[in-house]
Amino acid sequence: MRVVVLRIGHRYVRDYRVTTHVALVARAFGVEKMLVVNAEDEIKKTVKEVNERWGSNFELEEVNSWKSVIKEWKNSSNKIVHLTMYGIDVDDAMKQIKKDGKDLMIVIGAEKVPKELYDISDYNVSIGNQPHSEIAALAIFLDRLFEGRQLRQEFKGKMKIVPSVKDKVVKTT
Amino acid sequence: MRVVVLRIGHRYVRDYRVTTHVALVARAFGVEKMLVVNAEDEIKKTVKEVNERWGSNFELEEVNSWKSVIKEWKNSSNKIVHLTMYGIDVDDAMKQIKKDGKDLMIVIGAEKVPKELYDISDYNVSIGNQPHSEIAALAIFLDRLFEGRQLRQEFKGKMKIVPSVKDKVVKTT
Numbered sequence: 001m002r003v004v005v006l007r008i009g010h011r012y013v014r015d016y017r018v019t020t021h022v023a024l025v026a027r028a029f030g031v032e033k034m035l036v037v038n039a040e041d042e043i044k045k046t047v048k049e050v051n052e053r054w055g056s057n058f059e060l061e062e063v064n065s066w067k068s069v070i071k072e073w074k075n076s077s078n079k080i081v082h083l084t085m086y087g088i089d090v091d092d093a094m095k096q097i098k099k100d101g102k103d104l105m106i107v108i109g110a111e112k113v114p115k116e117l118y119d120i121s122d123y124n125v126s127i128g129n130q131p132h133s134e135i136a137a138l139a140i141f142l143d144r145l146f147e148g149r150q151l152r153q154e155f156k157g158k159m160k161i162v163p164s165v166k167d168k169v170v171k172t173t
Numbered sequence: 174m175r176v177v178v179l180r181i182g183h184r185y186v187r188d189y190r191v192t193t194h195v196a197l198v199a200r201a202f203g204v205e206k207m208l209v210v211n212a213e214d215e216i217k218k219t220v221k222e223v224n225e226r227w228g229s230n231f232e233l234e235e236v237n238s239w240k241s242v243i244k245e246w247k248n249s250s251n252k253i254v255h256l257t258m259y260g261i262d263v264d265d266a267m268k269q270i271k272k273d274g275k276d277l278m279i280v281i282g283a284e285k286v287p288k289e290l291y292d293i294s295d296y297n298v299s300i301g302n303q304p305h306s307e308i309a310a311l312a313i314f315l316d317r318l319f320e321g322r323q324l325r326q327e328f329k330g331k332m333k334i335v336p337s338v339k340d341k342v343v344k345t346t
Contacts, residue, residue: 017191021306028303054303086334086341091321118339128324129334130201130227132312133194139309140316148264151301161259161302166291168259 002078002103003145005138007036008066008117009110016040021135022108023047027058029142030150031106035063055157070105070120078103079122083137084113087124094144097123106141108134175251175276176318178311180209181239181290182283189213194308195281196220200231202315203323204279208236228330243278243293251276252295256310257286260297267317270296279314281307 005026010019019036020043026034027050036043039062047060063069070080079102087093097104107117118124127137142150162169178199183192192209193216199207200223209216212235220233236242243253252275260266270277280290291297300310315323335342 018194021191021308024303024305025309028301028305029309050304086337086343088336088338090324118341124337124339126334126336128201128326129336130328131223132197132201133308135194135306135308136198136202136312139306139312143313143316151263153301155303161299163261163299163302164259164297165261166297168291170259 001101003031003142004105005031005034006066006069006105006107007034007110008107009113010036010038011110012038012040015110016043018110018135019043020046022138023060024050025135025139025142027051027056028150029139030146030153031058031142033059033061035061035069037063037066051157053157053159055155067116070107073105074120076103078105080105080107080120081123081125081141082107082109082113082117082121083127083134083141084109084118084124085126085129085131086118087126090125090127090141090144093123093125097145104145106138108138110134174274176204176315177278178204178207179239179242179278179280180207180283181280182286183209183211184283185211185213188283189216191283191308192216193219195311196233197223198308198312198315200224200229201323202312203319203326204231204315206232206234208234208239208242210236210239224330226330226332228328240289243280246278247293249276251278253278253280253293254296254298254314255280255282255286255290255294256300256307256314257282257291257297258299258302258304259291260299263298263300263314263317266296266298270318277318279311281311283307
């Protein structure tokens with residue numbers, strides 16, 4: 001199953017750090033690509049550096065219109081999951097998503113999201129119905145989707161952490 | 174089991190939004206209080222507004238020194254969990270943490286964290302060994318700790334979401 005993330009509503013400067021966190025979570029949790037409209041060059045630079053240092057081919061792709069990206073994705077009978085506090089419970093939705101077994105585009109909004117997105121999405125999914133963080137929502141969704149396996153992926157980079165009780169142990173190749 | 178979060182290394186302005194996300198995740202995922210050194214008044218205001226609107230008595234408490242807070246916490250034989258990409262695997266650590274059954278202080282750093290924290294913590298726990306986000310790390314840790322129950326907590330606020338397939342449905346009391 002291919003999984004990509006689409007970040008919409010990114011606001012220049014204001015959302016810089018939050019969108020960077022979204023990208024790093026996507027990469028670390030098994031997503032192959034994040035699409036974003038109007039991202040700062042610094043976010044691309046961060047992703048490139050993290051890939052070089054820690055491994056993976058995770059991509060950050062700039063797109064012009066989120067609507068045409070979604071339309072194209074839906075044409076191939078893949079599914080759209082929109083993460084929102086107003087949606088149906090993640091555990092209920094997940095059963096059907098896994099049964100579908102289709103490639104997924106996970107859409108993550110920043111602040112207000114156009115109503116159109118709720119209509120066009122195959123699943124509007126909530127990670128609890130309380131306000132919190134799109135970064136947390138993405139992490140929980142992917143953790144449920146991959147059932148924790150994403151934390152045990154092999155990354156082949158220049159640097160690799162050796163888990164430690166008290167120290168920072170990094171192997172460099 | 175009481176769970177509190179201690180946010181250390183918060184940098185004024187720069188970390189404002191990330192620390193706000195950390196606080197909202199803590200609140201939504203079953204934590205009773207977050208302690209932070211030197212937080213903006215706006216973060217306290219956001220937490221207060223979210224509590225009033227959506228319910229809960231989640232507290233944001235400003236503290237002067239993270240070291241004395243940790244020392245005091247340890248005196249009562251409670252445990253300290255530090256979330257770090259260098260630590261031991263969350264699923265391994267979680268078995269012992271649940272067996273201990275002690276109250277937990279979860280420490281979340283921003284950027285570089287002093288070595289002292291690794292030494293003083295009972296558990297240095299990693300959510301994967303890749304760089305990502307302290308917001309995601311906190312969410313996954315709490316989700317594992319509460320086994321998903323935190324998403325079904327009852328919050329008694331003025332507003333309540335009715336999960337919906339396509340719409341935003343909010344009940345106001």
